[in-house]
Amino acid sequence: MEITKKVRFISRKVKTPFVLMDLDIVESNYRRLKDAIPGVKIFYAVKSNSHERVVNKLHDLGSSFDVASKGEIEKLLGLGIEPSMMSFGNTIKKEEDIKFAYENGIDLFAVDAEMEIEKISRNAPHSKVYFRLAMGETDSDWPLSKKFGTNIEHVKDLIIYAFKLGLRPIGVSFHVGSQCYDKYSWQVALMKVADIFWFARLQGIKMNVINLGGGMPIKYVRDIPTVEEIGEVINESIEEYFNFMDRPTLYVEPGRSMVGDAGILVSKVILRSKKDMTNWIYLDAGVFHGLMETIEDLRYKVVVEGKEEHQKKIFTLAGPTCDSVDVIYDEVELPEDISLNDTVYFLNAGAYTVDYGTNFNGIEKPKEIFMEDFSLEEQKEELFAAE
Amino acid sequence: MEITKKVRFISRKVKTPFVLMDLDIVESNYRRLKDAIPGVKIFYAVKSNSHERVVNKLHDLGSSFDVASKGEIEKLLGLGIEPSMMSFGNTIKKEEDIKFAYENGIDLFAVDAEMEIEKISRNAPHSKVYFRLAMGETDSDWPLSKKFGTNIEHVKDLIIYAFKLGLRPIGVSFHVGSQCYDKYSWQVALMKVADIFWFARLQGIKMNVINLGGGMPIKYVRDIPTVEEIGEVINESIEEYFNFMDRPTLYVEPGRSMVGDAGILVSKVILRSKKDMTNWIYLDAGVFHGLMETIEDLRYKVVVEGKEEHQKKIFTLAGPTCDSVDVIYDEVELPEDISLNDTVYFLNAGAYTVDYGTNFNGIEKPKEIFMEDFSLEEQKEELFAAE
Numbered sequence: 001m002e003i004t005k006k007v008r009f010i011s012r013k014v015k016t017p018f019v020l021m022d023l024d025i026v027e028s029n030y031r032r033l034k035d036a037i038p039g040v041k042i043f044y045a046v047k048s049n050s051h052e053r054v055v056n057k058l059h060d061l062g063s064s065f066d067v068a069s070k071g072e073i074e075k076l077l078g079l080g081i082e083p084s085m086m087s088f089g090n091t092i093k094k095e096e097d098i099k100f101a102y103e104n105g106i107d108l109f110a111v112d113a114e115m116e117i118e119k120i121s122r123n124a125p126h127s128k129v130y131f132r133l134a135m136g137e138t139d140s141d142w143p144l145s146k147k148f149g150t151n152i153e154h155v156k157d158l159i160i161y162a163f164k165l166g167l168r169p170i171g172v173s174f175h176v177g178s179q180c181y182d183k184y185s186w187q188v189a190l191m192k193v194a195d196i197f198w199f200a201r202l203q204g205i206k207m208n209v210i211n212l213g214g215g216m217p218i219k220y221v222r223d224i225p226t227v228e229e230i231g232e233v234i235n236e237s238i239e240e241y242f243n244f245m246d247r248p249t250l251y252v253e254p255g256r257s258m259v260g261d262a263g264i265l266v267s268k269v270i271l272r273s274k275k276d277m278t279n280w281i282y283l284d285a286g287v288f289h290g291l292m293e294t295i296e297d298l299r300y301k302v303v304v305e306g307k308e309e310h311q312k313k314i315f316t317l318a319g320p321t322c323d324s325v326d327v328i329y330d331e332v333e334l335p336e337d338i339s340l341n342d343t344v345y346f347l348n349a350g351a352y353t354v355d356y357g358t359n360f361n362g363i364e365k366p367k368e369i370f371m372e373d374f375s376l377e378e379q380k381e382e383l384f385a386a387e
Numbered sequence: 388m389e390i391t392k393k394v395r396f397i398s399r400k401v402k403t404p405f406v407l408m409d410l411d412i413v414e415s416n417y418r419r420l421k422d423a424i425p426g427v428k429i430f431y432a433v434k435s436n437s438h439e440r441v442v443n444k445l446h447d448l449g450s451s452f453d454v455a456s457k458g459e460i461e462k463l464l465g466l467g468i469e470p471s472m473m474s475f476g477n478t479i480k481k482e483e484d485i486k487f488a489y490e491n492g493i494d495l496f497a498v499d500a501e502m503e504i505e506k507i508s509r510n511a512p513h514s515k516v517y518f519r520l521a522m523g524e525t526d527s528d529w530p531l532s533k534k535f536g537t538n539i540e541h542v543k544d545l546i547i548y549a550f551k552l553g554l555r556p557i558g559v560s561f562h563v564g565s566q567c568y569d570k571y572s573w574q575v576a577l578m579k580v581a582d583i584f585w586f587a588r589l590q591g592i593k594m595n596v597i598n599l600g601g602g603m604p605i606k607y608v609r610d611i612p613t614v615e616e617i618g619e620v621i622n623e624s625i626e627e628y629f630n631f632m633d634r635p636t637l638y639v640e641p642g643r644s645m646v647g648d649a650g651i652l653v654s655k656v657i658l659r660s661k662k663d664m665t666n667w668i669y670l671d672a673g674v675f676h677g678l679m680e681t682i683e684d685l686r687y688k689v690v691v692e693g694k695e696e697h698q699k700k701i702f703t704l705a706g707p708t709c710d711s712v713d714v715i716y717d718e719v720e721l722p723e724d725i726s727l728n729d730t731v732y733f734l735n736a737g738a739y740t741v742d743y744g745t746n747f748n749g750i751e752k753p754k755e756i757f758m759e760d761f762s763l764e765e766q767k768e769e770l771f772a773a774e
Binding site: 047094270275288318322325326356363 | 482727743746
């Protein structure tokens, strides 16, 4: 999402901090992914941006949903989304949440441990389950395999165990890591899935769902493979490794790649100071208010309104709370004349920003504002008034 | 706060996760600090635990309050707390928040930068200001001097600047770092404050308030100096370094030391698994739901109900969300037979837990529950029923 005239217009109109979302970009991301992997069923990862207008938009487009808790399920049911469109993809589910999901018609669950299978068989008998395979180290910003998924031999054991407990093993999921830069990670994963499917067939268990997980990257600073390039690797790998069976059904669980580049976090400078040799800029957004991922070293592109071309120098950039953890970047280049009330944009901030927000220090988390709520007419009026 | 029979009783009655608070301990902490430093005025740091019952309790005891934002001020005004009992101690204030504070009768502000002084002189003319002095490296868990405070020469410049802009310089604040283990840190700070006071007198500016900040430690795992020992160092330092003037007025801004040991976070095991060689325990509380400080390496004492004396082994302990950051401890000793639905206590979790909470993954942050709401009669009834 670019900083257009309309973005600048809205940034003057709305009280900061907020995340400005463009639902047209969400739509385009959805369609691009659909096109890149023929026949894929998209389960949007609600956790990445759970705003109801984002969810409604994706629902209108035909998306299904990956949910993480009872809270998310309740929210989606409240928006009129069918339980058949939901996959309970968290491998760490409260037992009462499984029961709630089942009683409300959800019959699709992720597992990576014996105890999880037992909990599901007790509370959601005969449900469909898919097994989360851990990947080795991949070139991604957040490898997810330590906490989630398990090794290939364990997955095979789990399939047999689930089958014995009366569940329906339908497939395998994996996750190459959030923000994955290596398109061949998907190929490696699919080779392993083919091995598992073949093993299961020998046991008389026909599985045909491959859940490709999320992990497709968006561009912050580093160059990324496109969704089309990743799709090509996936399609070729499916052709090559799964020729012993009918074409598998493909699921995908995008979060960041659906909404990340559809949002800009807009903040304002509330203080500039110099202490010892360090120049500090403090914003009205921070680690506890939208920018939590920066403490895990996510580098957003940062733009200061009207000073894009000014001479730069190094600043420490921090948030508004009385907390030493609330430092966004120890070192970042900003215009040397940045000052009080300047507007500061964080690009590609549509995912894992507002949903990570707290009310710490009595400061509310950023609101989400939608481009479509502002008409061209309003902008024209402003232009007219200015003349 | 010990795990008493009453704590165990409540943990069986209330849905986890929650933070169980004992307001009697808050009261005892307040009184101990009052006794340790004769004449000190306590400004409770609301951010550490902003629950209205905690605030009300401290209000009843006669405490004043250190506030960080308009949100906290509104909350306290709503609870009937006089503006004269509030100090706006955040050095990074939104201009509109300063205005709001001033219009509502608050006239006491912290500063550590020229621009902050300008903002206050514009929006809260003639207010009292105190200047935050940065400390060097101290032996504390969270040194707060990088983001807050400035060096001694800069403080002197700021005093002159504030005076010129019509503000009333009344004193100096410092913060030895959160969880400070070295009682002599306060002595070093007070020597510097005396230097500043002396300098100011030579300029004709009489300052007499020393804000001792927070930073008094509570015991998690490592041994700590007591509040009485710290008080003794402070009292002796005041006698020694401030004999050129009347005894200064002392403020203190405790957060963690008022409420930290008055709370226990109570959670339950929702999954146990083994993946490769690692044993995992997943809880219904985690980094995004009460235990944020663990990613900054705070080591809570962790106790598993009914298995305190069992053989221990090493586990990885994680929270309930689909997020790889949500790992509480990579390695922690737990009973080797820990299992589903076991109750897990985190001791001394009354500060910076619920207030750091998010609703990430559609999971609500822990609630706060109060010991005083459960009577001995209820416990007796349960005992009776069990017989």
